[in-house]
Each structure stands twice: as C-alpha cells, then as structure tokens.
Amino acid sequence: MVDMFIDILPFLMFAALIPLLFSGYPVAFILGGVGLLFWGLAVLLGAENPQSFFLVVSRIFGSVVSKPLLVAVPMFIFMGTVLERSGIARDLLNAMQVATRRIPGGLAISVTVIGVILAATTGIIGASVVMMTVMALPVMLSRGYSPELATGTIAASGTLGILLPPSIMLVVMADLLSTSAGGLFMAAIGPSLLLAAFYILYILIRTWINPALAPPYEADPQEAKYSLWLFIKSFVPPALLIAAVLGSIFGGIATPTEASGIGAFGAVILALVRRKLTFPVFQDVLEQSALTTAMLFGLFVGATAFSYVFALLGGHEAILHVMDTTGTGPWAVLCLLMVLVFILGFFFDWIEITLIILPVFAPIIAALDFGSHLPNTQATVTWFAILMAVNLQTSFLTPPFGFALFYLKGAAPNTVKIQAIYKGIIPFVLIQITALVILLIWPDLALWLPAKLSQ
Amino acid sequence: NTTTQETAPETHWRMSSTYPSSLIQLGTLGKRLESEIAHVSGGTVTLEFVEPGVLAPPFEIFDAISYGAIEAGWSTPGYWAGKEPALQLFSSVPFGPSAPEYLGWFDFGGGKELFEEIYHKHNIHSIICGMTPPEASGWFKKEIKTIDDFKGLKIRFFGLGAKVLEEVGAAPQLIAGGEIYQALELGTIDATEYAMPAVDYKMGFYEVANHYYFPGWHQQSTFFELMINLDKWNSLSETQQHQINTVCAANVRYGISEGEALQAEAIVNIEKAGVQIHTWSPEILSELRTAWDKVATELAENNPDFKRAWVSLQTFRETYQGWASRGYLKE
Amino acid sequence: MFKIMQFLDFLNTRIAKVAVWIIPLLVLVIMTDITLRHWFVIGSTKLQELEWHLHGALFLFCLGWAYIKNAHVRIELFAEKFSARTSARIELLGCLLFLMPYCLAILYFGIDYIAYSFAYGESSASATGLPYRWIMKSGILAGFSLLLCAGLTRSLEAIIYLYGPTSLAHLTFYGTKPVHMSGTPVGRS
Ligand code: NA
Numbered sequence: 001m002v003d004m005f006i007d008i009l010p011f012l013m014f015a016a017l018i019p020l021l022f023s024g025y026p027v028a029f030i031l032g033g034v035g036l037l038f039w040g041l042a043v044l045l046g047a048e049n050p051q052s053f054f055l056v057v058s059r060i061f062g063s064v065v066s067k068p069l070l071v072a073v074p075m076f077i078f079m080g081t082v083l084e085r086s087g088i089a090r091d092l093l094n095a096m097q098v099a100t101r102r103i104p105g106g107l108a109i110s111v112t113v114i115g116v117i118l119a120a121t122t123g124i125i126g127a128s129v130v131m132m133t134v135m136a137l138p139v140m141l142s143r144g145y146s147p148e149l150a151t152g153t154i155a156a157s158g159t160l161g162i163l164l165p166p167s168i169m170l171v172v173m174a175d176l177l178s179t180s181a182g183g184l185f186m187a188a189i190g191p192s193l194l195l196a197a198f199y200i201l202y203i204l205i206r207t208w209i210n211p212a213l214a215p216p217y218e219a220d221p222q223e224a225k226y227s228l229w230l231f232i233k234s235f236v237p238p239a240l241l242i243a244a245v246l247g248s249i250f251g252g253i254a255t256p257t258e259a260s261g262i263g264a265f266g267a268v269i270l271a272l273v274r275r276k277l278t279f280p281v282f283q284d285v286l287e288q289s290a291l292t293t294a295m296l297f298g299l300f301v302g303a304t305a306f307s308y309v310f311a312l313l314g315g316h317e318a319i320l321h322v323m324d325t326t327g328t329g330p331w332a333v334l335c336l337l338m339v340l341v342f343i344l345g346f347f348f349d350w351i352e353i354t355l356i357i358l359p360v361f362a363p364i365i366a367a368l369d370f371g372s373h374l375p376n377t378q379a380t381v382t383w384f385a386i387l388m389a390v391n392l393q394t395s396f397l398t399p400p401f402g403f404a405l406f407y408l409k410g411a412a413p414n415t416v417k418i419q420a421i422y423k424g425i426i427p428f429v430l431i432q433i434t435a436l437v438i439l440l441i442w443p444d445l446a447l448w449l450p451a452k453l454s455q
Numbered sequence: 456n457t458t459t460q461e462t463a464p465e466t467h468w469r470m471s472s473t474y475p476s477s478l479i480q481l482g483t484l485g486k487r488l489e490s491e492i493a494h495v496s497g498g499t500v501t502l503e504f505v506e507p508g509v510l511a512p513p514f515e516i517f518d519a520i521s522y523g524a525i526e527a528g529w530s531t532p533g534y535w536a537g538k539e540p541a542l543q544l545f546s547s548v549p550f551g552p553s554a555p556e557y558l559g560w561f562d563f564g565g566g567k568e569l570f571e572e573i574y575h576k577h578n579i580h581s582i583i584c585g586m587t588p589p590e591a592s593g594w595f596k597k598e599i600k601t602i603d604d605f606k607g608l609k610i611r612f613f614g615l616g617a618k619v620l621e622e623v624g625a626a627p628q629l630i631a632g633g634e635i636y637q638a639l640e641l642g643t644i645d646a647t648e649y650a651m652p653a654v655d656y657k658m659g660f661y662e663v664a665n666h667y668y669f670p671g672w673h674q675q676s677t678f679f680e681l682m683i684n685l686d687k688w689n690s691l692s693e694t695q696q697h698q699i700n701t702v703c704a705a706n707v708r709y710g711i712s713e714g715e716a717l718q719a720e721a722i723v724n725i726e727k728a729g730v731q732i733h734t735w736s737p738e739i740l741s742e743l744r745t746a747w748d749k750v751a752t753e754l755a756e757n758n759p760d761f762k763r764a765w766v767s768l769q770t771f772r773e774t775y776q777g778w779a780s781r782g783y784l785k786e
Numbered sequence: 787m788f789k790i791m792q793f794l795d796f797l798n799t800r801i802a803k804v805a806v807w808i809i810p811l812l813v814l815v816i817m818t819d820i821t822l823r824h825w826f827v828i829g830s831t832k833l834q835e836l837e838w839h840l841h842g843a844l845f846l847f848c849l850g851w852a853y854i855k856n857a858h859v860r861i862e863l864f865a866e867k868f869s870a871r872t873s874a875r876i877e878l879l880g881c882l883l884f885l886m887p888y889c890l891a892i893l894y895f896g897i898d899y900i901a902y903s904f905a906y907g908e909s910s911a912s913a914t915g916l917p918y919r920w921i922m923k924s925g926i927l928a929g930f931s932l933l934l935c936a937g938l939t940r941s942l943e944a945i946i947y948l949y950g951p952t953s954l955a956h957l958t959f960y961g962t963k964p965v966h967m968s969g970t971p972v973g974r975s
C-alpha cells in the first residue's frame with residue numbers, strides 16, 4: 001500500500017502543482033515549495049534519505065549560479081530595458097511600422113524579424129523572450145495591437161533562439177546523441193526560417209481578415225510627415241548595434257555570451273548619444289533590469305528543486321515505463337516519441353525532456369530503418385534531433401507550463417493577463433505542429449544544408 | 456574491516472555521472488560498470504547510472520557523496536582539483552606515465568594508499584574503475600612550428616595542462632562546453648584540447664580546425680573512478696566489496712583494450728576528412744616539459760598532499776626508468 | 787511590528803539597490819575580457835569566472851527585493867477574481883507552506899555546503915581560475931536569507947490585514963486594490 005503510494009508520488013507532484021499554480025501565488029515559490037513538500041513526504045515514508053535535499057543547494061550553485069552561459073540573461077535584459085527606456089526601441093519599431101505600413105500586421109511582422117535576428121545572437125530563451133517583451137510589447141500595445149496577437153508573436157519568435165544557432169539545446173543534444181554540434185546547427189537553420197516564415201504568413205492572413213487586431217500605422221499629428229531623415233535616424237543606430245553584436249560573434253571576437261555584453265555596452269552608448277540616459281533614468285533602468293532578472297532566476301531556482309525531487313522519486317522511469325516500444329515499426333516509434341515529447345512539453349522544460357528521452361532512445365533511433373526516406377544513419381540521427389528540437393521549442397510555448405509564457409508574463413506590463421497570453425499562443429502552437437509534420441514528411445528541409453556544405 | 460554477514464541486504468545505489476552515458480568511453484565505461492556489477496553480484500548490488508544533471512550537476516557530485524545525499528558517483532579524480540589539488544595526479548599527469556606504468560605506481564608504488572587517505576578525509580571511498588588511452592593534444596587552426604607560436608595563442612584548455620600553456624605564453628580560455636565548437640569555427644579561439652580521437656571525431660572538430668596534434672603530452676592515460684560514500688562502503692558485506700573491486704579491475708582492463716581499438720579507426724576517418732595530423736617536435740615537447748616541471752614544483756610547494764603524491768610518483772618513475780629503458784623494445 | 791517589517795524591507799531594498807550596480811560592472815568585465823583577449827591576447831580564465839560570479843550575486847541579492855516589489859510571476863487567471871481577504875490568505879499560506887520552508891531548507895543544507903567549501907579552502911576546478919569558492923557559495927545563503935525576510939514581512943502583513951485591528955488594514959498591501967496590480971510595500975500606503 002505504502003509502496004504503491006510511493007510509486008505514484010511523482011504523478012501526485014503534478015496533480016498538486018497544477019491547482020496550486022492557479023492560486024496566484026508566485027510560480028517560482030510554488031515550484032520550490034512543492035518540491036520540498038514531496039521530498040519531505042518521501043523521507044517520512046522512508047523512501048528517501050534525509051540528506052538528499054542537500055543537492056538542491058548544489059543544483060542552485062552548479063546549474064544556475066556557476067553557469068557561464070546564463071551570464072547572457074542579465075545582459076540581454078539590461079540591453080532591452082535600455083533600448084526601451086531611451087526610446088530607441090520605440091523609434092525603431094515605429095520606423096519599421098512606417099516602412100511596412102502597406103502590409104497588414106506590419107509591426108508584428110517586424111517584431112518577428114527582430115526575433116529571428118536576436119535568435120542568431122543567443123541560445124537562451126529567457127534572454128530573448130524577455131528582451132523582446134521589454135522592447136516591443138509596450139509599443140505594440142500602445143499601437144492598439146491585440147494583446148493576444150502581440151504576446152503570441154513575441155513568445156513564438158522569442159523562442160526561435162533555442163532552435164536557430166547558436167543554441168545550447170542543440171549542443172546538449174549533439175552531446176547526448178554523439179554527433180557533431182556543427183551538423184545540427186546547419187540542419188536547424190532551414191526549419192527555423194521555415195517557422196519564422198509561417199509566423200509571418202499567419203500574421204498576414206490573420207490581420208488581413210481582421211484588421212482590428214493590428215491597427216495600421218497612423219502618423220502622429222506632430223510628425224505629420226515621417227521624413228526619410230527621421231527614418232534613418234531611428235533605424236540606423238539599432239541596426240549598427242545589431243551589426244556589432246552579430247559582427248563580434250561571426251568575426252570571431254566574442255562568444256555569443258560575451259556578445260551579449262557588447263550589446264549591453266552598445267545600447268548604453270546609443271542611449272548616451274541620444275542624451276536619454278540621465279542618472280536617475282539609469283538607476284531606474286538598472287532596477288528594472290535587476291527585478292526582471294530576479295524574476296527569471298527565481299523561476300530557475302524554484303524549478304530546479306521541483307525537477308530534482310521529481311527525478312529523485314523515480315519520475316523519469318515512470319515516464320519511460322509508459323513508452324514501451326518493443327515490436328513496433330520505425331514510424332510508430334518515431335511518432336509515439338514525438339507525441340510523448342509534445343505532451344511532456346506541457347509540463348517540463350527542454351533540459352528535463354532531453355535528459356529523460358535521449359539517453360534511452362538515442363541508440364534505438366540510430367537503429368531505426370526508414371528505408372529510402374533517409375539516406376543513412378547519420379541523417380536519421382540529425383533529422384531526429386531537429387524534430388526533437390522543434391518539438392522542444394514548442395514545449396516552451398504550450399500552456400500551462402510553457403516557460404516562455406512565464407518569462408513573458410513576468411516582463412510584461414501588469415495589464416497583460418495570462419488569459420491573453422494563453423489564448424494568443426494557441427495558433428502559434430498549431431503552427432509548430434504543422435511545421436513538425438512537414439519536417440516528418442520532408443526531412444530534406446533540415447538535411448539539405450548540411451549535406452550541401454559537407455560536399 | 457568490520458564485516459557484515461554474508462547475507463548483506465540488497466543494495467540499490469544511485470551513481471551520478473559527470474559524463475553522459477553516450478560519451479565514448481568516458482560515459483560508456485560507467486554504463487558498463489552498471490550492467491557488470493548487476494551480473495556479477497547476482498543483483499545484490501545495483502549501481503544505477505544517473506545521467507549528469509538529472510540529480511547532481513557534474514561538478515557537484517563530490518560534495519553530494521561526501522554528505523551522503525547520493526551514494527555513489529562516476530567521474531575522474533582530476534575533476535576535484537578545486538577541492539583537493541593532489542587528486543589531479545590520480546587522473547592524468549602532464550608528461551606522465553602510460554597505462555602500465557601508471558597502474559604499477561598506483562597498485563604497488565604507494566599511489567593507492569595516498570589516494571584512499573585523501574578521499575577518506577572527505578568521507579568518500581573511491582576506486583579506480585576505468586582507464587583510457589592517451590588523448591590527442593588538440594585541434595589548432597594554424598600550424599605550430601616553434602614554441603613561440605604558443606605565445607598569444609587563444610586555446611581552450613583545462614586543468615594542469617592549462618597552467619603549463621600559460622607558462623609558455625599562451626592564453627588559456629575557459630569556454631563553456633557548448634560554445635567550443637562555434638568559438639573554434641569563428642576564430643574566437645585558435646585551438647582547443649578536447650579528448651581522444653574517437654570522441655573528437657564524433658564532436659566534428661575536423662570540420663572547423665585543420666591541424667590535429669599528437670601526442671597528448673598533457674594526458675597520456677586517464678583514470679576514471681567509482682566514488683562511494685564511505686559509510687555506505689563500510690556497510691557492504693566483504694563479498695559485495697570484493698564484487699565491486701573485481702568489476703572495477705575488469706573495467707580498467709576493458710577501458711584500455713577498447714580504447715586502443717577505437718582510436719585507430721577514428722584516426723583513419725579524421726585523415727580521410729582532410730585533416731593534417733602532426734607530431735610535436737622534440738624541441739617543443741622539451742620546452743613544455745620544462746614548463747611543466749616548474750608548474751609541478753610550484754603546486755607541490757603550495758599543497759602538502761600534492762607534494763606527497765608528486766614525490767611518490769616521481770620516485771616510482773625514476774626507479775621504473777631503469778626497467779622500462781631495458782625491458783621494452785624500442786622501435 | 788511595522789517597525790520590524792519596515793526594517794526588513796528596508797534592508798532588502800537597500801542591498802538590492804546597491805546590487806543592481808553589478809549590471810554595469812558585469813558589462814565592463816565582459817568588455818575588458820574581450821578586449822584583453824582579442825587585442826592584447828591575455829588569458830582571462832579569472833575574468834571569465836568573475837562574470838558568472840557577478841551574475842550569481844546579482845540575482846541572489848535581488849530575489850527578496852523582487853518579491854517585495856511583486857516582480858515574481860503569478861498566474862492570476864482565477865486569482866484576480868478573489869477578494870482581498872482570499873488573496874491575503876493565499877499569500878499567507880503560500881509563505882508558510884512554500885516560500886519560507888523552502889528558504890529554510892536551502893539555508894539548513896546551505897550552511898553545510900558552504901562550511902565544507904570553506905573548510906577545504908575550495909577554489910576553482912580550473913587550475914587557472916579564481917580561489918575562494920566559498921565566497922560565491924555564501925551568496926546563496928545571503929540571497930535566501932533576504933528572500934526569507936521578504937516572505938516574513940509579507941506573511942506578517944497578511945496576518946495584520948486578516949486578524950489585526952481594522953485601523954491598520956489600510957496600511958497593508960491588501961488595503962490597496964487591485965491586489966496583484968501593485969507592489970505597494972508595508973506601511974507606506
Ligand atoms: Na540561437
């Protein structure tokens with residue numbers, strides 16, 4: 001009886017978590033607290049040793065504090081806040097909206113493009129989603145964009161960062177699949193651009209049908225004529241900044257993490273040049289950035305306890321138990337895995353899912369024979385990795401536990417409701433699923449570029 | 456040794472790994488340990504291989520075992536340089552011994568006693584439980600012709616070797632694992648050390664750097680370890696302890712034989728990919744060795760345990776030289 | 787009572803407002819690191835380690851302050867329909883059941899974690915890295931102590947609102963509606 005109870009503890013963790021999250025108490029603390037409570041329960045039942053919570057401290061230090069890659073997070077948040085507060089972001093988006101004024105949903109499309117550019121500079125979703133939210137969301141809302149469309153666009157294009165290289169997720173997957181990170185990087189470019197194109201297409205169609213979602217640009221009475229000079233003035237400085245960040249990465253001057261520091265430095269310089277950065281404003285920008293950073297890391301720190309206790313209580317085995325693939329064909333195995341990963345994505349973030357799935361299924365996948373659908377084993381592994389990657393990117397977007405949605409919520413103005421975010425993301429999740437199916441049917445969308453380059 | 460009765464209870468331990476199970480040798484040897492001990496003990500000892508990060512982040516395993524949060528771990532002693540610098544000498548030593556000599560020192564030259572003494576201070580019992588052949592010296596974007604070419608070289612390097620390179624004027628970098636490939640590709644760094652050819656080939660470094668150097672002077676052979684909380688170790692029956700020791704001994708042998716066999720094929724593939732494979736000139740090696748001697752002397756001055764282990768190893772090697780230079784055919 | 791709470795909040799706020807200056811410091815360290823490596827070719831393992839030390843300190847010192855400023859994410863799907871009293875009860879229960887136990891557990895195990903690092907003079911695992919690991923590890927203790935303080939004031943505040951004299955209620959966070967829209971701290975209505 002007690003044994004059975006212990007066996008279902010990991011599932012009970014989720015059963016408890018879901019209603020608690022909707023209590024309105026901070027998500028970060030609920031995650032940590034539920035982890036602790038269930039650990040305590042397991043200790044009381046004699047299923048766990050009373051020392052093992054020690055590792056949560058280790059995890060906070062080892063996976064959150066001493067993680068050089070996460071240095072990019074405060075840097076991007078700061079950069080976004082500086083650009084927003086100095087009006088640079090607003091002017092840029094205005095300029096882009098003017099330039100695209102004949103296109104329905106021009107501003108949302110511009111934001112998607114910015115998302116793609118940002119994605120090329122970082123692989124940390126928290127960084128890109130928060131920066132996009134801070135920079136673009138206030139402008140989109142003030143232009144009368146529907147909160148659903150605005151948040152959906154930002155969340156979806158912000159998460160492209162994990163797919164488009166550089167991407168820490170692809171590196172971890174390359175490690176677990178024993179394949180070259182470079183190969184996966186190349187293979188991810190096609191699908192990333194495909195997704196971006198889908199987002200844009202969706203925005204076009206949606207706002208063409210219902211223009212109220214994205215009111216067209218209306219010139220400010222003061223600036224009756226939007227002159228070319230004004231356009232250049234608002235477009236060129238941020239373009240230079242982006243060039244500096246991308247240039248420092250691709251020119252071999254800085255790693256992507258360090259490039260985030262260059263971006264932050266550049267943003268301050270631009271703001272100073274514009275004389276928009278007085279001392280009180282700067283202090284305020286610092287405080288805003290620090291609060292947003294603390295919000296994000298609060299989630300990391302809480303989630304690490306939750307996922308640790310979940311693994312400790314045998315949650316990973318319980319999930320794998322569900323996936324008994326013996327005696328099924330290659331397509332069945334693959335599709336089953338994709339569905340499983342998608343469902344796990346509702347609750348877990350990518351690192352948990354890859355750690356649960358890949359070590360066990362990597363050898364199985366490599367041995368699958370898809371006949372003429374794929375040229376060789378190497379291609380199968382790459383294709384599988386990209387399918388996983390798109391699926392995992394989606395996991396950041398699926399309610400209720402899409403972490404990108406939490407990041408967005410935390411960085412958005414208080415007037416933006418979680419309902420709007422949940423509602424706004426659904427069409428984008430459907431787009432993700434469509435793209436996944438297309439990739440299943442046409443592996444060449446991923447495999448073409450690496451094959452071309454290795455010739 | 457206080458020994459519990461032969462009918463010791465079934466033991467199920469979590470063995471948290473610093474390497475993913477898919478990583479050639481570094482991880483697969485740990486995974487092999489998991490299955491071997493299950494067979495040999497008839498299921499009375501289970502070491503459940505836990506992927507890095509699932510429970511403990513790689514660098515946190517030591518503390519967690521010492522504290523008793525988890526029971527066991529799979530790693531290499533050099534990982535704990537920040538806690539016990541002397542342990543670096545039990546992982547691999549720059550210009551150090553190859554496998555037979557290293558094992559000779561460890562088993563019969565006083566290595567094991569020191570090793571256990573250091574670990575027992577931390578409430579950990581560690582067993583050498585795997586071994587791998589020499590690593591490659593690394594991937595370089597430009598050819599290194601003289602020792603001066605190291606000056607200003609941005610190279611990703613870890614551990615004692617990094618200290619040596621700093622000594623000859625290179626700028627060792629600490630690039631996060633995930634960013635090495637791209638940093639090398641884009642020229643943010645000029646070179647990187649990684650692992651043995653079989654692993655390097657899988658990682659695809661041949662796509663972004665054209666010069667591959669041998670021999671790996673910084674890592675001629677590497678020990679891997681099974682770490683166990685000392686109280687947990689003492690709670691085992693004598694039979695169970697023997698089972699673990701025996702499986703580990705067999706795993707060391709397996710690591711050497713598998714490692715030797717694996718590299719040959721990888722080298723062929725790397726050559727096929729158009730990489731220029733170089734051998735360090737004797738001059739460069741001798742400069743690096745001088746630098747290493749200096750670094751080792753400094754480290755020994757700063758840490759008494761490091762000194763004891765270093766002196767023990769050096770003493771063994773000096774005597775061993777008298778045998779090695781005569782006993783083996785020189786090609 | 788308000789005095790103690792105000793002091794705890796003041797402590798949190800003061801520390802955090804100094805800690806925010808870590809951001810420009812971090813920018814400068816990164817720029818220095820890049821400059822040294824690219825133009826002067828100087829090895830910078832220490833600077834590279836300093837970068838994550840700084841980012842760790844930044845978020846740890848701001849965790850509690852962010853709670854006071856109500857910056858931590860909430861899912862207010864149903865919560866916004868709750869009355870102020872219900873919200874106060876949830877906040878109180880949340881602090882007592884989740885936040886404070888979690889902080890206490892981290893502090894309990896954290897003390898051993900840091901004592902260990904201190905006792906063995908732990909330094910970077912990288913031979914060319916920074917010494918004194920315990921300093922950064924202590925940041926975890928500091929951060930969670932501050933978060934605990936914030937949880938303490940928040941729960942006291944809820945208690946005063948729920949069970950204290952009505953004359954004090956308007957001074958609390960819950961006296962100002964809508965609850966989840968603002969972060970007005972204790973006694974400063
Ligand atoms: Na990216």
Ligand code: NA
Pocket residue numbers: 344345346347348394395396397398399400401402403
């Ligand atoms: Na999700």
